[in-house]
Amino acid sequence: MTTVPSSPPPLAADPVSGPSVPARLRIVAWMLFVVALGLTSMIVSVRSTLMADISRSANADVAHEVKELQNFASTGVDPRTSQPFTSTTRLMEVYRDGQQLTDREAVIIYNHSTGQATQASGASAPTLDLTSTDPLFVKMLQSPSGATSYGSGEVRWAWVEIEPDKPSQHLSVITMSFTASRVDQLNATIWLMVGISAAVLVLTGVVGLLVARQILRPLHDLRAAAASVSTQDLNRRLPVKGRDDIAGLTEEFNGMLDRLQEAFDGQTQFVLRAHQEISGPLAVMDARLASQPATRTVLQQRSQIAELQRVLDDLQSLTQAERRDFAHLTPDVEVSELARTLCDDVESMAPGRWSFDLRARGTATLDVERLRQATAHLARNGLQHGDGPLTLTIAPSTDGYGRSGLEISVTDEGPGLADDDVDWLFERFTHGEADGRPRGSGLGLAIVRAIADAHDGTVFAVSASGQGATVGLRIPADSSWRLSSDHDPAVVVSPATAPSSRTSAATAPRVSDGEPAAAHNDGARDDRPRDDRAHGDSGEEAGS
Template sequence: MNTSRRILALALLMLVPVALALAAEFMAVVPGPPAQPSPVYLTSSGGGELIPMTSVPSSPPPMSTAPVSGSSVPAQLRIVAWMLFVVALGLASMIVSVRSTLMADISRSANADVAHEVKELQNFAATGVDPRTSQPFTSTTRLMEVYRDGQQLTDREAVIVYNHATGQATQASGASAPTLDLTSTDPLFVKMLQSPSGATGYGSGEVRWARVELEPDNPSQHLSVITMSFTASRVDQLNATIWLMVGISAAVLVLTGVVGLLVARQILRPLHDLRTAAASVSTQDLSRRLPVKGRDDIAGLTEEFNGMLDRLQEAFDGQTQFVLRAHQEISGPLAAMDERLAAQPPTRTILQQRHQIGELQRVLDDLQSLTRAERRDFAHPTPDVAVTELARTLLDDVEAMAPGRWSLDLRARGTATLDVERLRQATAHLARNGLQHGDGPLTLTIAPTTDGYGRSGLEISVTDEGPGLADDDVDWLFERFTHGEAGGGPRGAGLGLAIVRAIADAHDGTVFAVSASGQGATVGLRIPADDSWHLTSGEEAGS
């Protein structure tokens, strides 16, 4: 019985790994996947360590804080887990059913053996004759001697003869039947003398018996004949077979898992390609399409995905063309209006109108820049750009915006691969942002740096001495059409720092803001170096 429990436990144990995988599928709760914008590194108003910040829409939709329930286990593993669960359940059920059926057969066979021996003994006692006298037996002892001499016991059978007159017991056994302790101290022997038939566990199996009484009314001739059948040898053979089935089932499970994993991976490969394509889609490249193979539901999904990309590309191209056409259509009248105002005497009203026209033109230019930033050809980095010459060019640009307020902190030497015109545009927006936050001096810094990913490169930043950035400003600083609290200066359209971010993206770089309350702010971008760069450190201050 202990072996039976062990085999059942092992069969159930085969289901444990699969059950755990299925439980993980039902119980796993994971957050939804975030978008993958370019990284932004911000430091809050307390200063200190740079903190990554991901892009947030300028008008964020309401977002649920509840986690998304679902499984984090890959689909192919879940498919294989379910398949293994069904196969393992079937194999375990088969093993348990086979063993239960065969154990019942062994018990029935043992009962049949005992019943057959009892019937033979009863028939022999009723009709047998003594071969010496050719007459019916007159002694039960002589009857049993003749009966046992002619009896062929199987390996698992045994016969006990107990003489009530003498209190002696003898046993005749087959080859594999055990010999009992035929004394009053043997509980099994005592139980057999007390019960006419029965069954009890013995060894790895059980023993079944039946007792026949010969001449019970004659004390001198009274014999108790106990016929027994032991099942241990057959149970041992059955257990060996069951263990073999368990081993084969385990091998079948392993083979099923390997083959199932390969088949599931092959079937789900188009979905993997679909996921890869979806992850690679950006506004800079909507041209990727997936090949459609077959006519099944996955092929239909691929066709729908390609159709979605077609619609996205058409909508994006239409939006881009609209912005560029609007820039062209509006810039012309604005330029003509500015020319007419320039020909008039420069009164205060005229100057204000020309300034407003200039602001409108700058907004149009910024919108055009942001639209072009979505294209792969937005930036054209040039190799071997001298960092010192770049610094002088950028300093001249910002000096033209606010003469006498700038100092240069140049701590980099060498050459780099950069788009100078885009960096001039980014620096102009950084300078304009700094000028909006007070009338104090500003510093243009160009220095070697390391970004939040551990990449070395070049930093271009502007530091002002204004009131610093509020926490809310930090959260939205580089988004489109957002405004911080300007320190008494004019508010822009909220596009300048978004363009800085787009230019950083075009160089595979990052943007950052460092601010301490009441101590100004430093806003800039970091561009990672590649193998074509040759930068060294060196400090130079200028104004």
């Protein structure tokens, strides 16, 4: 069995038509996206620029070494003889000894005649294999200049060939610049920037959440006000602060509440005025008919007048249901006394057709008169849609939310509730086709729902098609209740009541608890002669 609040549920938002993420989070998410995009672009741009600088610096180092070697070869003198060099071997010895290589530079001297090579390197420059198995060394011998990846960076080189008269002194000098150390330093700097950017993003997110919360606070107040607005209280207004867009929205919201309150007050006054204006003439007409002989025509006319009066009373009750003072809850109501009163009420409506399942004992906080009104509507609904015996149940129960409390329900042996009827059973002005039976005003079970709502309770319907229906309300207990159940329940059967073949609430396959359901629905007093009432012509409008 499914239990829902007796008031209709609010319309759910369409998850497809709009976002489900709160506006504050969406604002912060977009802000973080823009900041992250900016920081990422900055980091990528900085790294690209610095990598280009490293490459240009490496090229400049190589070009400088080549130019320096060329100048030394053309103008240098042997420090031993103070004469120009006569041997390339001596030239390279003096050149190598006088070089101040940086930590990323290296020089290779290769003798073409012997195939031997020697390397002079800076502190962090790697030492090459200098054999034919070293692909980098072979590549440098094949190309006078170039660049290739090496380690975490790259190596750039250029070589100068020195060809003296003697073939044994044919040398090539390869100058190299390695960028790995500078690339490692750059990467460390970039990772530091990434860490700082992450901290900036976190700080931006926290500050953004706080700022967005502050900016959107009026919208949250607006939402809370809209959620708290009901027909019982349309007096709440939001303070207007500032002259921004949110202040304008707040003004419009307050104006909407003003219009709603005006419309609701006008509707309420109209119903109350209509009740006053129409009840008087109806009472006069009924009094005149009462003074005439009780012919069939007179009885039918009086029955129609009673039906009109009942509709007016129902409309007035529904209008009052929108007010906070609709129900006057009285503490320490004796449930057993209430049960006897309700039994007397329904028995007077159709003598001999009722059995009673009375299992509740103790005290509760209830509005006795409203519960009598609700029980009368439930009884009329059952009489309208069932010719057989009926059962009034007053017993402790548990609703679909797990709340224990008091159940008041009526079970009939009518045609039951169709699946399609479940959606509108407790709605206003709804009718079911009950095998040609007269239909009521469509207000009775709506009033039952309003009374259940005033007690913070639920309404429910249990039925199997063709096997009758059980319709009732459940009122949850609070801390002031002292409710108990008889383990040996007293089922009081009216003398003229046949044994019931109804489907019980525990085994009925078709259940609707608190949802708008089937064709049972109507409402109030029935002043027709007993013969008409005994045939179930009570003006209810659904199909049980």
